[in-house]
Amino acid sequence: MSAPAPKLVLENLSMVFHTGGKEFVALEPADLVVPTGKFISLIGPSGCGKSTLFNIIAGLQAPSTGRVLIDGQDYTGYIGQVGYMLQKDLLLPWRSVLDNVALGMEISGVPIREARARALPLIIKYGLAGFEHQYPSSLSGGMRQRAALLRTLLVERDVVLLDEPFGALDAQTKSQMQEWLLQIFADFGRTVVFVTHDVEEAVFLSDEIHVMASRPGRVIETLPIDLPRPRDRAIVSTPRFVAMKKYCLDLLHMGEQEAAA
Amino acid sequence: MNAKTSTLPSPTAFNGAKTASGATMPKRMGRRLPVRRIWPTWVLLSVQFGILVAFVALWELAAMAGFIDTFFWSKPSAIASTMVIFFTEGNAVTDIVYTFRSTILGFILGTSLGAVLGMSFWWSRNYALIMQPYVICLESIPKLALAPLIILVFGMGLSSKVAIATALTLVVSTLTAYSGVQAVDRDQEKLFYSLGASRWQVFTKLVAPSCIPWIISILRVNIGLALTGSIVGEFVASQYGLGRTILYAGQTYEIALVWVAVIVLSALSMIMYVAVSWLERYLQKGIVR
Numbered sequence: 140m141s142a143p144a145p146k147l148v149l150e151n152l153s154m155v156f157h158t159g160g161k162e163f164v165a166l167e168p169a170d171l172v173v174p175t176g177k178f179i180s181l182i183g184p185s186g187c188g189k190s191t192l193f194n195i196i197a198g199l200q201a202p203s204t205g206r207v208l209i210d211g212q213d214y215t216g217y218i219g220q221v222g223y224m225l226q227k228d229l230l231l232p233w234r235s236v237l238d239n240v241a242l243g244m245e246i247s248g249v250p251i252r253e254a255r256a257r258a259l260p261l262i263i264k265y266g267l268a269g270f271e272h273q274y275p276s277s278l279s280g281g282m283r284q285r286a287a288l289l290r291t292l293l294v295e296r297d298v299v300l301l302d303e304p305f306g307a308l309d310a311q312t313k314s315q316m317q318e319w320l321l322q323i324f325a326d327f328g329r330t331v332v333f334v335t336h337d338v339e340e341a342v343f344l345s346d347e348i349h350v351m352a353s354r355p356g357r358v359i360e361t362l363p364i365d366l367p368r369p370r371d372r373a374i375v376s377t378p379r380f381v382a383m384k385k386y387c388l389d390l391l392h393m394g395e396q397e398a399a400a
Numbered sequence: 401m402n403a404k405t406s407t408l409p410s411p412t413a414f415n416g417a418k419t420a421s422g423a424t425m426p427k428r429m430g431r432r433l434p435v436r437r438i439w440p441t442w443v444l445l446s447v448q449f450g451i452l453v454a455f456v457a458l459w460e461l462a463a464m465a466g467f468i469d470t471f472f473w474s475k476p477s478a479i480a481s482t483m484v485i486f487f488t489e490g491n492a493v494t495d496i497v498y499t500f501r502s503t504i505l506g507f508i509l510g511t512s513l514g515a516v517l518g519m520s521f522w523w524s525r526n527y528a529l530i531m532q533p534y535v536i537c538l539e540s541i542p543k544l545a546l547a548p549l550i551i552l553v554f555g556m557g558l559s560s561k562v563a564i565a566t567a568l569t570l571v572v573s574t575l576t577a578y579s580g581v582q583a584v585d586r587d588q589e590k591l592f593y594s595l596g597a598s599r600w601q602v603f604t605k606l607v608a609p610s611c612i613p614w615i616i617s618i619l620r621v622n623i624g625l626a627l628t629g630s631i632v633g634e635f636v637a638s639q640y641g642l643g644r645t646i647l648y649a650g651q652t653y654e655i656a657l658v659w660v661a662v663i664v665l666s667a668l669s670m671i672m673y674v675a676v677s678w679l680e681r682y683l684q685k686g687i688v689r
Contacts, residue, residue: 197594219596229591233609246597246605294595 144211146330147173147196147298152205154191154356164355165191168204171349171358173330175297180333180341180348181358182387184395188356189334193300196332197223209298219247222299222329226306228287230275236286237262237271243294254293261289265323281312285319292327301333305340314372317343321370338387342380343370350387352394359394362387474655482656483663491640495661496668498640499630502558503672506565507626514570515615518577522584522607523599535574543567543629547636556637565629569622573615580614581607616683623676627669642668 149171156163166188173179181189194200196207198218207215214220222243230239240262241254249257262271267282267289275283284304291299304320305313317340324331324344335341341348348362364383366374374380438444456476462468463475470478486492521528547564554560584607592602634643642665649657 199590199593218593221594223591223594225587225591225594227587229585229588231588231606231609233612242605243595246592246595246601 144175145172146175146177146210147171147332148208148211149192149196150206150208152192152195152202152207154188154195154200155203166195167355167357169358173298173332175330176328177346178324178331178333178344180335180345181351182335182338182341182348182391183351183356184336184353184391186353186356187351187394188353189351190302191356193223193302193332193334196298196300197221219294220296220298222291222294222296224287224291224299224301224304226303228275228283230278230283230286232275235272235274236267236278239275240286240290240293243290247294258289258293261293262286265289266319279312280308281316284308284316288320288323292323292329297330299329299331301331303334303336306336313340318372320344325369338384338391339375342366342383342387343375348387350390350394352391352397360390471653472655474659478656479659479663482654483660486657486660486664491645492664494640495642495645496664498558498638499627499634499642499665500668500672502561502630502633502641503565503623503626505558505562506629507569507623509562510566510569510626511573511615511619511622513566514573515577515611517570518574518579519581519603519608519611521578522581522603528578535571535578539571539575543571544632547629547632551633551637556639561630561633561638561641564633565626568625568629572618572622572625576614576618577611580611583614584610613684616680619676619680620673623672624669627672631665 149169151168151170152166153164153168154166156165169188169192181192183189191200195202195215198207198214198216198220201216205215206213209220230236231242234242237255237258240258241249241251244254244257245251259271262268265285267278267285270278270282275286278286288301288304291301305316308316321344333341333344342364345364348364349358350360350362351357352359362383366380366383459468459473460476463470463473468475521531543564546567550563550567551560554563588606588610589602592606597605630641631643631646634641635647638644642661645661646658646665649655649661
């Protein structure tokens with residue numbers, strides 16, 4: 140029996156900038172295969188090309204070489220094909236929370252009433268009940284990220300890119316958001332590509348980790364995480380988890396040393 | 401507080417010394433935060449009113465006593481009686497309405513056209529670069545210097561005053577709207593494009609709402625400019641209007657009427673300014689977060 144077709148395939152993707160006669164390799168040719176419904180993470184230091192990779196997948200940047208394939212179709216350079224959540228929540232301050240969450244659908248052409256009707260139950264279900272008519276300025280950091288994530292998910296794209304969504308949050312909110320994200324992931328069943336600096340977060344959330352290094356940006360190794368789902372906070376102290384975390388940290392460290400050399 | 405200048409003893413000179421009653425002087429610890437106590441409102445209002453009354457009274461007294469030449473400066477009693485005549489038998493209402501109309505029309509026209517023009521610079525970078533020197537040129541020219549030319553083109557009627565008022569407010573609004581456009585968060589744009597938005601969607605849902613607070617902030621300036629434009633237009637050539645009354649009264653040495661017109665104009669200006677401030681606050685509550 141053949142495996143189901145992977146949802147997202149990055150074929151020989153690279154990004155080279157030519158500035159002032161000099162060549163700067165932001166990303167070395169990388170191949171990535173993401174199976175449907177899986178949660179994969181990219182971890183690596185600054186400058187390893189994670190954001191570049193995301194921009195290319197989202198169609199916001201044209202790669203120097205390579206293609207982006209979604210469900211086998213070449214979507215290189217097309218915008219609006221994947222859900223993309225940036226690190227800043229970027230909620231529009233003049234729109235209510237409800238209208239902000241409905242923004243993605245509105246842009247896709249869904250009539251505003253229907254968009255609001257679809258957004259409202261999710262807002263209530265995922266912890267923002269009572270805030271739908273408030274404005275982003277009255278929300279806390281964690282709630283803003285939740286609203287931003289709901290906005291991203293409501294645009295019905297099978298692939299969702301999350302660029303360090305919890306980077307700006309304090310430790311407690313962060314761990315609450317991670318558990319919330321796992322619940323959302325179980326409910327929505329999308330294919331998620333997650334970028335983070337935090338190794339523990341990556342191991343806790345993902346099915347597979349791609350470790351990257353910088354100077355030049357590249358993927359150094361792929362590590363499957365076969366921890367059982369659903370996962371709870373207690374799994375963080377199990378030996379298997381700790382071993383995987385250590386392995387990743389060692390890889391990152393090695394990558395740093397190579398770059399420094 | 402005694403007004404004599406004297407050298408005060410050093411802050412620590414009396415530390416530990418005994419006073420007449422036998423208690424010890426406390427050690428001077430250092431400086432405290434100055435306390436600001438505002439006077440009660442009635443005191444402030446009385447003083448404000450008092451200044452006004454004193455000013456008018458002094459003027460009248462000086463005029464009666466002959467210290468001030470009434471021919472050039474007039475006096476409060478003459479101004480008051482002229483004011484009554486102006487409103488009962490004169491053109492007060494016609495003039496006020498005329499000036500008011502041209503101001504408001506110029507204000508609305510200039511602000512809206514300027515806003516649209518400024519926002520349009522977002523659409524095409526090339527178009528913005530091409531227009532840049534022209535906008536700078538227009539901004540540097542004192543628009544009031546163009547008033548005689550505008551009167552020549554538009555005639556003596558209301559339209560010329562509206563044109564001058566518009567010219568003054570247009571350039572300011574354009575530059576403000578353009579600043580608003582340049583201040584749009586690049587990441588917000590990126591978000592919109594990542595959602596698959598078209599340029600028109602980005603313009604209507606992101607750029608335009610972002611510029612509105614900027615436009616609102618310049619409304620108070622614009623109303624002042626529009627009024628200035630109207631008045632100067634009336635100075636150059638007009639049949640009606642408060643500016644025209646001031647000019648006419650000045651030329652015929654009816655100084656009391658000059659003052660009357662100036663006072664009415666000031667009152668009109670203050671009313672419009674307050675109205676626009678209210679508008680600004682109302683809009684900000686509804687739009688700006």
